[in-house]
Amino acid sequence: MNLSNGKAATMSTASSSATWKAGDVVSDQFPVGLRVLVVDDDLTCLVILEKMLRRCRYEVTKCNRAEIALSMLREKKNGYDIVISDVHMPDMDGFKLLEHIGLEMDLPVIMMSADDGQNVVMKGVTHGACDYLIKPVRIEALKNIWQHVVRKKKNEWKDLEQSGSVEEGDRQPKASEDADYSSSANEGNWKGSKKRKDEEEETDERDDSSTLKKPRVVWSVELHQQFVAAVNQLGIDKAVPKKILELMNVPGLTRENVASHLQKYRLYLRRLSGVSQHQSSLNNSFISSPEANFGPMASLNGLDLQTLAVAGQLPAQSLATLQAAGLGRSPAKSGLPLPLVDQRNLFSFDGPKMRFGEGQQQHVNSSKPMNLLHGIPTTVEPKQLANLHQSAQSLGGVNLQFSAHGAQNNPLLMQMAQPQSRGHILNETTGGHVPRLPSSMGQPIVSNGIASGVLGRNGIADSGRGAGYNPVLQNSSLLNFPLNHTSELPGNSFSIGSTSGLSSLSSKAGFLEEVNSEIKGSAGFVPSYDIFNDLNQHKSNEWDIQNVGMTFDASQHSNSLQGGLDISSSVLVHQGFSSSQRNLQNRNQSQVSKAMFSVGDNTDHGNGQNINEHLNTLLGDNSIRVKTERIPDAGPQTDFFHEQFGQEDLMSALLKQQEDIAAPEDIAAAPSENDFGFDGYSMDNIPV
Amino acid sequence: MDVGQMRRQWVEYTKSLFMEGFLDSQFEQLQQLQDESNPDFVVEVVSLFFEDSERLLNDLTRALDQPSVDFKLVDSYVHQLKGSSSSIGASRVKNACIAFRNFCEEQNVEGCRRCLQQVKQENLLVKNKLETLFRMEQQIVAAGGSIPNMEQIGF
Numbered sequence: 064m065n066l067s068n069g070k071a072a073t074m075s076t077a078s079s080s081a082t083w084k085a086g087d088v089v090s091d092q093f094p095v096g097l098r099v100l101v102v103d104d105d106l107t108c109l110v111i112l113e114k115m116l117r118r119c120r121y122e123v124t125k126c127n128r129a130e131i132a133l134s135m136l137r138e139k140k141n142g143y144d145i146v147i148s149d150v151h152m153p154d155m156d157g158f159k160l161l162e163h164i165g166l167e168m169d170l171p172v173i174m175m176s177a178d179d180g181q182n183v184v185m186k187g188v189t190h191g192a193c194d195y196l197i198k199p200v201r202i203e204a205l206k207n208i209w210q211h212v213v214r215k216k217k218n219e220w221k222d223l224e225q226s227g228s229v230e231e232g233d234r235q236p237k238a239s240e241d242a243d244y245s246s247s248a249n250e251g252n253w254k255g256s257k258k259r260k261d262e263e264e265e266t267d268e269r270d271d272s273s274t275l276k277k278p279r280v281v282w283s284v285e286l287h288q289q290f291v292a293a294v295n296q297l298g299i300d301k302a303v304p305k306k307i308l309e310l311m312n313v314p315g316l317t318r319e320n321v322a323s324h325l326q327k328y329r330l331y332l333r334r335l336s337g338v339s340q341h342q343s344s345l346n347n348s349f350i351s352s353p354e355a356n357f358g359p360m361a362s363l364n365g366l367d368l369q370t371l372a373v374a375g376q377l378p379a380q381s382l383a384t385l386q387a388a389g390l391g392r393s394p395a396k397s398g399l400p401l402p403l404v405d406q407r408n409l410f411s412f413d414g415p416k417m418r419f420g421e422g423q424q425q426h427v428n429s430s431k432p433m434n435l436l437h438g439i440p441t442t443v444e445p446k447q448l449a450n451l452h453q454s455a456q457s458l459g460g461v462n463l464q465f466s467a468h469g470a471q472n473n474p475l476l477m478q479m480a481q482p483q484s485r486g487h488i489l490n491e492t493t494g495g496h497v498p499r500l501p502s503s504m505g506q507p508i509v510s511n512g513i514a515s516g517v518l519g520r521n522g523i524a525d526s527g528r529g530a531g532y533n534p535v536l537q538n539s540s541l542l543n544f545p546l547n548h549t550s551e552l553p554g555n556s557f558s559i560g561s562t563s564g565l566s567s568l569s570s571k572a573g574f575l576e577e578v579n580s581e582i583k584g585s586a587g588f589v590p591s592y593d594i595f596n597d598l599n600q601h602k603s604n605e606w607d608i609q610n611v612g613m614t615f616d617a618s619q620h621s622n623s624l625q626g627g628l629d630i631s632s633s634v635l636v637h638q639g640f641s642s643s644q645r646n647l648q649n650r651n652q653s654q655v656s657k658a659m660f661s662v663g664d665n666t667d668h669g670n671g672q673n674i675n676e677h678l679n680t681l682l683g684d685n686s687i688r689v690k691t692e693r694i695p696d697a698g699p700q701t702d703f704f705h706e707q708f709g710q711e712d713l714m715s716a717l718l719k720q721q722e723d724i725a726a727p728e729d730i731a732a733a734p735s736e737n738d739f740g741f742d743g744y745s746m747d748n749i750p751v
Numbered sequence: 752m753d754v755g756q757m758r759r760q761w762v763e764y765t766k767s768l769f770m771e772g773f774l775d776s777q778f779e780q781l782q783q784l785q786d787e788s789n790p791d792f793v794v795e796v797v798s799l800f801f802e803d804s805e806r807l808l809n810d811l812t813r814a815l816d817q818p819s820v821d822f823k824l825v826d827s828y829v830h831q832l833k834g835s836s837s838s839i840g841a842s843r844v845k846n847a848c849i850a851f852r853n854f855c856e857e858q859n860v861e862g863c864r865r866c867l868q869q870v871k872q873e874n875l876l877v878k879n880k881l882e883t884l885f886r887m888e889q890q891i892v893a894a895g896g897s898i899p900n901m902e903q904i905g906f
Contacts (some may be wrong), residue, residue, distance in 0.1 A: 105803070105831060105832075105834055105835050105838070106797045106799055106803060107803055107835040107839060107840045108834060108835060109795055110795070111781065111784070111796055111797060111838050111839070113783045114789070114792060114796075115780075115784060118784060149834075151827065151831070152832060176834070177833050177834035177837055178830065179829065198834050198837055198838060199777045199780075199834075199837040199838045199840070200838075201777070201780055202783075202784070398845060421892060516781055710829045
């Protein structure tokens with residue numbers, strides 16, 4: 064990127080010209096010109112921080128209201144490199160803002176507060192903040208915030224490389240062709256904001272190609288939707304950059320651009336489905352054929368979810384559709400128009416909607432919804448699923464699919480079903496993201512508990528509640544964990560696990576929708592997502608859940624939440640269930656969730672509500688427990704989940720070439736970065 | 752009084768404020784941030800703080816006067832005041848806020864009211880002290896001198 068651009072000269076004009084492309088860390092002027100957005104309702108602190116940051120030679124934009132900050136971020140997708148936000152704000156809880164940012168923009172976020180209580184700091188960690196500063200903030204503390212940006216980018220690269228399995232070929236050349244890529248990318252930068260910068264960056268990038276620097280193409284919502292549509296059309300298996308590029312037919316876009324984006328997308332999906340390879344089997348059933356279409360369900364789901372998440376739009380309908388699809392039901396719902404619609408959001412997603420959607424999807428697949436949940440009464444599930452779908456936009460589709468085939472399917476389903484909700488959700492985004500969540504809710508559950516997270520998300524999205532938000536999320540994540548582990552789930556294998564991945568995706572709200580659509584489009588999609596399979600989806604799910612959980616606002620948006628909750632529960636249940644002891648909590652949840660799981664089968668989510676509440680409670684417990692349990696389990700599965708930390712993960716993977724989980728990972732010290740296992744992750748006591 | 756004397760006086764006064772706990776190192780940070788491009792930075796920020804604090808103190812008074820006190824609300828006000836006072840280095844105000852929060856947790860209305868009085872008093876004290884300090888600075892600048900840099904002085 065062009066940090067060098069950032070240099071005073073090139074930096075283009077103040078504000079955000081963002082000459083400094085986050086992607087490029089290698090500039091001799093870096094971190095000068097780092098574009099910081101600082102949000103604090105306390106004017107005194109805000110002014111002081113601004114002055115301090117300017118003293119550090121950063122480009123500062125200050126804002127005293129979270130909503131305004133969010134709209135500023137949305138308006139200028141690539142306009143900021145890092146966000147610093149206060150925890151206690153009157154119009155929106157800082158953690159909620161954190162989640163939104165993670166989902167939609169995947170930027171590193173630093174939390175700060177005069178409150179230094181351990182639980183608050185922990186909340187920051189679990190919500191994915193990359194750092195937590197105690198007020199009063201000293202300038203020394205601000206001098207090094209650039210490290211978070213670099214780290215994220217680095218991880219992004221790493222993810223890309225890791226996930227590059229599918230497209231190694233693309234990857235490598237991509238790196239070397241960065242220069243070209245960047246140039247073209249820049250030109251093709253839809254946002255088009257920084258042409259000048261782009262050029263400069265190109266130069267820089269050429270110099271640094273194959274380093275961290277990556278040309279930054281702005282993947283706008285529309286663009287991403289086109290991308291997702293193309294991928295779906297081709298089928299995830301066959302989705303190679305070249306073909307995608309051709310299908311997209313976007314002038315100025317290079318194969319490298321597409322390749323890197325695809326990598327991220329895959330990672331994202333992987334994360335969503337994360338859970339498991341086991342789940343892949345589940346996933347298979349996901350899309351409409353019980354068999355393993357999805358072999359790599361995880362991946363598939365992940366994709367879906369991601370897409371959805373990204374799109375932020377995972378409307379409930381999409382999810383529902385997906386689920387239906389997953390379940391093998393007639394795609395009545397799957398009309399999915401989704402694919403494109405939500406795809407947009409992939410990267411820009413407005414809200415955590417996706418997450419939920421994803422969760423739902425997973426569910427949908429399995430025809431036998433609750434296999435995963437041993438002993439968990441699954442009766443409810445179908446309904447829950449239905450609920451999910453219906454829930455406002457929520458996850459209605461909660462992909463309870465989980466059950467049978469591993470959640471993975473669900474996500475896909477979800478996406479498909481999304482179209483309708485999506486619209487809805489989108490609208491709401493501003494309002495409070497409510498709509499989005501619902502969709503996601505549906506899906507996430509599948510993934511190991513991601514669903515739960517998703518649910519939470521929905522809840523949050525809907526209500527825009529900050530408060531409820533966080534806790535929920537936490538639960539979800541927790542839920543995921545154990546779930547993943549239980550790959551033993553009969554038949555379902557870890558759909559949950561996968562679902563988790565999906566869930567994470569769901570978080571991305573918009574993404575789910577897209578994902579769903581994609582999934583539909585490409586039956587083969589899932590299978591190709593090998594990465595997912597291998598990875599310990601389990602892990603990813605867990606993480607996803609976290610994210611998901613966050614969004615999962617207990618508050619509920621009636622349907623969405625419910626679906627979400629249920630799902631989460633189920634997710635948890637599934638995951639940890641089968642063999643693990645996690646059952647305890649899961650059990651409770653599972654029951655609730657089971658209902659959800661069956662979502663795939665049933666679309667009426669009447670129960671959602673009840674379940675939601677129930678779930679909330681359950682989730683709460685479970686989440687915490689799950690986490691604990693998870694860790695040990697994670698070990699074995701590892702591999703995939705490293706990125707799932709926090710909602711940001713999803714987005715980061717896809718959206719920018721940022722390290723996806725840089726922050727959360729660091730925070731969580733999750734070991735599995737590369738092995739995807741949460742080995743080190745000691746989330747034991749993550750207080751929500 | 753000549754400029755040199757004024758400057759020395761300013762230094763002594765500043766030191767005393769730190770010694771007596773009215774100000775802490777955060778205030779120094781503010782002073783360091785002031786430069787030619789922003790020569791009135793400290794005065795501006797401090798003024799912002801006092802506007803904020805007066806408003807918060809009024810809100811607190813009102814909240815504690817309610818027949819049924821909403822402690823969560825009171826606590827959130829105190830938290831805000833704690834945050835902003837710590838940002839400018841008004842450490843006695845900050846400490847009073849910390850004590851105040853404890854009473855909020857205990858839901859002790861009387862304790863809270865007492866703390867409110869304490870906070871108001873500290874707020875007024877540091878306001879007067881800073882006004883004095885700023886006046887000295889104005890005089891120094893008016894006399895053609897420059898405000899000493901505490902860091903340089905080795906404080």
